[in-house]
Amino acid sequence: MERYSAEKIKQLLKLYFIMGSNNSKLSPEEVLTQALKGGITIFQYREKGENALSGKEKMELGKRLQQLCKEFSVPFIVNDDIDLALELDADGVHIGQDDETAEAVRAKIGAKILGVSAHSLEEVELAVRAGADYVGIGPIYHTNTKKDAKEVRGTALITDVRRQDVTIPIVGIGGITAANAAPVFHAGGDGVAVISEISGANQPYANTQSLLNALNIEA
Numbered sequence: 001m002e003r004y005s006a007e008k009i010k011q012l013l014k015l016y017f018i019m020g021s022n023n024s025k026l027s028p029e030e031v032l033t034q035a036l037k038g039g040i041t042i043f044q045y046r047e048k049g050e051n052a053l054s055g056k057e058k059m060e061l062g063k064r065l066q067q068l069c070k071e072f073s074v075p076f077i078v079n080d081d082i083d084l085a086l087e088l089d090a091d092g093v094h095i096g097q098d099d100e101t102a103e104a105v106r107a108k109i110g111a112k113i114l115g116v117s118a119h120s121l122e123e124v125e126l127a128v129r130a131g132a133d134y135v136g137i138g139p140i141y142h143t144n145t146k147k148d149a150k151e152v153r154g155t156a157l158i159t160d161v162r163r164q165d166v167t168i169p170i171v172g173i174g175g176i177t178a179a180n181a182a183p184v185f186h187a188g189g190d191g192v193a194v195i196s197e198i199s200g201a202n203q204p205y206a207n208t209q210s211l212l213n214a215l216n217i218e219a
């Protein structure tokens with residue numbers, strides 16, 4: 001299997017839904033089904049934080065969510081847990097700066113999608129050199145979802161990266177809603193990642209559609 005092109009990754013990043021069992025108001029399966037019907041372009045299973053599942057339960061939920069993604073031909077990404085990603089034959093992984101190095105993860109996952117969180121130009125450039133397929137930059141806006149989120153930076157780092165002519169696909173994350181998503185693209189981002197705007201919604205389908213409309217993307 002060969003690596004995804006940057007162009008393909010940029011298309012996939014457009015509306016990036018991220019969820020774990022502790023983020024969802026409705027059942028995770030119901031939320032993801034509605035989000036997939038609403039038109040998300042990629043999904044990340046992020047089972048982390050208080051009351052997060054582990055072991056067999058974590059794997060079983062991951063398998064069910066992966067199956068839903070397969071039905072919609074939407075890539076299934078696993079956060080942090082490389083072993084789980086390999087066990088499920090996920091489409092890729094996302095790692096932070098406190099996980100294994102991107103080089104070590106790339107060696108394990110081959111041509112699967114590799115995403116890296118970055119909070120500075122230096123970290124973006126390290127991710128590029130390590131062969132990451134995309135970087136996640138945030139928090140763009142205030143968020144309550146990630147307890148240890150870094151300083152809220154707006155789109156400044158995205159702008160800085162593009163000013164340096166660094167072209168790696170970028171997805172913005174943190175406090176993103178239909179009302180504030182557009183600036184991420186204006187700054188040079190290729191997509192927006194959301195947790196609570198969809199997972200915490202009473203109507204995940206409706207919120208997903210609103211986000212897509214805000215991005216002027218046909219559902």
Ligand SMILES: Cc1ncsc1CCOP(=O)(O)O
Nearest residue numbers: 143145146174175194195196
């Ligand atoms: C995982 C993560 N990384 C930076 S902010 C964040 C949480 C985003 O959640 P929400 O979309 O609910 O603000």
Ligand SMILES: C=C1C=NC(C(F)(F)F)=NC1=N
Nearest residue numbers: 079094117135136171173193
């Ligand atoms: C902490 C994170 C930062 N960014 C992303 C993504 F949006 F996928 F790039 N996922 C995460 N889990």
Ligand SMILES: [Mg+2]
Nearest residue numbers: 080095096099
């Ligand atoms: Mg991590």
